[in-house]
Amino acid sequence: xxxxxxxxxxxxxxxxxxxxxxxxxxxxxxxxxxxxxxxxxxxxxxxxxxxxxxxxxxxxxxxxxxxxxxxxxxxxxxxxxxxxxxxxxxxxxxxxxxxxxxxxxxxxxxxxxxxxxxxxxxxxxxxxxxxxxxxxxxxxxxxxxxxxxxxxxxxxxxxxxxxxxxxxxxxxxxxxxxxxxxxxxxxxxxxxxxxxxxxxxxxxxxxxxxxxxxxxxxxxxxxxxxxxxxxxxxxxxxxxxxxxxxxxxxxxxxxxxxxxxxxxxxxxxxxxxxxxxxxxxxxxxxxxxxxxxxxxxxxxxxxxxxxxx
Amino acid sequence: xxxxxxxxxxxxxxxxxxxxxxxxxxxxxxxxxxxxxxxxxxxxxxxxxxxxxxxxxxxxxxxxxxxxxxxxxxxxxxxxxxxxxxxxxxxxxxxxxxxxxxxxxxxxxxxxxxxxxxxxxxxxxxxxxxxxxxxxxxxxxxxxxxxxxxxxxxxxxxxxxxxxxxxxxxxxxxxxxxxxxxxxxxxxxxxxxxxxxxxxxxxxxxxxxxxxxxxxxxxxxxxxxxxxxxxxxxxxxxxxxxxxxxxxxxxxxxxxxxxxxxxxxxxxxxxxxxxxxxxxxxxxxxxxxxxxxxxxxxxxxxxxx
Numbered sequence: 001x002x003x004x005x006x007x008x009x010x011x012x013x014x015x016x017x018x019x020x021x022x023x024x025x026x027x028x029x030x031x032x033x034x035x036x037x038x039x040x041x042x043x044x045x046x047x048x049x050x051x052x053x054x055x056x057x058x059x060x061x062x063x064x065x066x067x068x069x070x071x072x073x074x075x076x077x078x079x080x081x082x083x084x085x086x087x088x089x090x091x092x093x094x095x096x097x098x099x100x101x102x103x104x105x106x107x108x109x110x111x112x113x114x115x116x117x118x119x120x121x122x123x124x125x126x127x128x129x130x131x132x133x134x135x136x137x138x139x140x141x142x143x144x145x146x147x148x149x150x151x152x153x154x155x156x157x158x159x160x161x162x163x164x165x166x167x168x169x170x171x172x173x174x175x176x177x178x179x180x181x182x183x184x185x186x187x188x189x190x191x192x193x194x195x196x197x198x199x200x201x202x203x204x205x206x207x208x209x210x211x212x213x214x215x216x217x218x219x220x221x222x223x224x225x226x227x228x229x230x231x232x233x234x235x236x237x238x239x240x241x242x243x244x245x246x247x248x249x250x251x252x253x254x255x256x257x258x259x260x261x262x263x264x265x266x267x268x269x270x271x272x273x274x275x276x277x278x279x280x281x282x283x284x285x286x287x288x289x290x291x292x293x294x295x296x297x298x299x300x301x302x303x304x305x306x307x308x309x
Numbered sequence: 310x311x312x313x314x315x316x317x318x319x320x321x322x323x324x325x326x327x328x329x330x331x332x333x334x335x336x337x338x339x340x341x342x343x344x345x346x347x348x349x350x351x352x353x354x355x356x357x358x359x360x361x362x363x364x365x366x367x368x369x370x371x372x373x374x375x376x377x378x379x380x381x382x383x384x385x386x387x388x389x390x391x392x393x394x395x396x397x398x399x400x401x402x403x404x405x406x407x408x409x410x411x412x413x414x415x416x417x418x419x420x421x422x423x424x425x426x427x428x429x430x431x432x433x434x435x436x437x438x439x440x441x442x443x444x445x446x447x448x449x450x451x452x453x454x455x456x457x458x459x460x461x462x463x464x465x466x467x468x469x470x471x472x473x474x475x476x477x478x479x480x481x482x483x484x485x486x487x488x489x490x491x492x493x494x495x496x497x498x499x500x501x502x503x504x505x506x507x508x509x510x511x512x513x514x515x516x517x518x519x520x521x522x523x524x525x526x527x528x529x530x531x532x533x534x535x536x537x538x539x540x541x542x543x544x545x546x547x548x549x550x551x552x553x554x555x556x557x558x559x560x561x562x563x564x565x566x567x568x569x570x571x572x573x574x575x576x577x578x579x580x581x582x583x584x585x586x587x588x589x590x591x592x593x594x595x596x597x598x599x600x601x602x603x604x605x606x607x608x609x610x611x612x613x614x
């Protein structure tokens with residue numbers, strides 16, 4: 001891991017022109033940028049698919065927490081002198097298991113202990129990350145790199161690891177996709193039909209942890225959440241048909257990542273800013289399109305998913 | 310290792326505490342920390358009760374962006390901190406029906422706000438380097454993870470006064486807010502201004518987030534909001550008792566945490582505070598799980614109500 005904050009990305013002596021194809025070939029003439037685009041593509045697809053289920057299940061708080069856990073993972077691994085990749089996956093998967101066993105609300109119905117536990121896991125994990133950073137003297141410059149991401153210095157080995165893990169995660173999701181969809185839409189009926197709702201939700205949390213660990217290697221721990229939630233939320237606004245909205249989510253994820261990487265290459269500002277901004281633009285546009293479509297009455301009613309306005 | 314540790318080792322913690330409180334920055338940390346923790350404990354109980362932990366999470370990241378925006382613009386960090394948190398609180402309550410917008414809306418908004426924070430951090434660390442030197446990256450980290458020992462006299466006074474104001478406000482609206490949080494429909498039928506209470510509460514939560522950022526840092530706010538509340542709820546199911554317990558637990562976390570980080574200088578105070586509050590929850594969770602298991606094996610036991 002290099003500890004570049006992204007502040008020097010514009011230093012390669014290049015500039016943005018109006019000729020898009022020459023810009024693209026310029027970006028891809030460096031091996032590190034090719035690797036960044038490869039890694040970004042893998043991550044965008046995995047995050048969009050897993051994030052789509054996260055949005056469907058309304059588990060964005062868990063997703064965000066798992067994403068932040070990547071920070072102590074990476075800093076702890078660096079402190080111990082092992083590869084940051086192990087730290088990312090180890091911590092995110094451990095946190096997913098911890099949250100899966102969190103006590104479900106008992107006693108008072110309104111008081112959600114589960115959410116408080118998730119919040120506790122999140123805050124304590126970040127505090128641990130801070131402890132690791134302070135114990136590892138001289139690492140302070142790298143802290144913003146871990147938190148806000150850096151697409152520089154992604155090695156071939158990292159790209160292959162990302163690819164294998166992403167393929168594994170998407171394959172598992174493909175296997176459990178149908179029952180998970182059923183269990184997400186209507187847990188009570190699914191449980192009555194014999195779908196193992198609890199097990200599925202545990203497996204999904206693990207997948208979410210894996211996705212968070214993957215994404216944080218490029219966007220940084222703080223901005224993972226953008227790639228998980230934004231494409232899926234935008235797609236959900238545009239269509240209620242599951243397959244189409246899943247495909248849209250992947251498409252938006254790819255567009256956001258590619259645009260973000262491309263612009264960040266020519267700019268001194270961090271890649272995370274561009275990725276989140278493009279994602280947010282997509283989401284706001286999608287929401288506006290849906291609003292106006294609803295107002296024109298062209299789509300009388302969407303699915304059974306509750307609409308909040 | 311330091312003086313307190315030596316005193317603890319020699320079996321004289323009182324003298325160690327005396328030494329600790331002879332240091333002005335420790336006293337400031339204790340004064341500000343106590344009031345901030347009490348405010349966070351009270352607000353945090355309602356945050357969890359109203360299922361708004363995710364909003365609290367969002368606030369913590371908004372706090373970061375606000376502070377960094379102020380730094381990048383060259384004004385007092387706290388102006389941006391409070392402005393961002395309060396504006397976000399108002400916006401969130403305006404966006405959602407009955408002050409409770411969808412998770413996905415909150416998630417999208419704050420993910421983008423955090424991206425803006427990354428931008429301001431870069432602007433600040435690269436743009437202002439001519440005037441402030443290498444300290445700039447450090448202030449970004451301070452906003453994220455807190456620097457309670459770095460409070461100046463003036464900052465302590467402001468933080469303490471604002472925290473005291475929040476405590477008074479929460480106590481003043483505690484009864485109607487409790488009613489509105491537990492059963493909004495019935496509360497509205499009884500003529501309570503449920504919506505206004507929700508907005509007012511989110512503003513208080515925003516101010517608390519700004520305060521807590523100065524104590525434990527923007528990223529660790531949830532450790533003072535959600536964790537003491539969860540512990541308190543485990544100890545008692547009676548709402549008001551849990552509310553006071555939550556404040557007490559938050560204050561205890563700060564006190565013990567500050568002492569630990571004084572005793573062992575390599576442990577940052579933010580981590581020590583969070584470790585104590587998390588530790589208390591884990592102990593309470595274990596204890597209550599064991600008790601309820603033992604009770605549920607008693608024939609005829611219907612559960613604690």
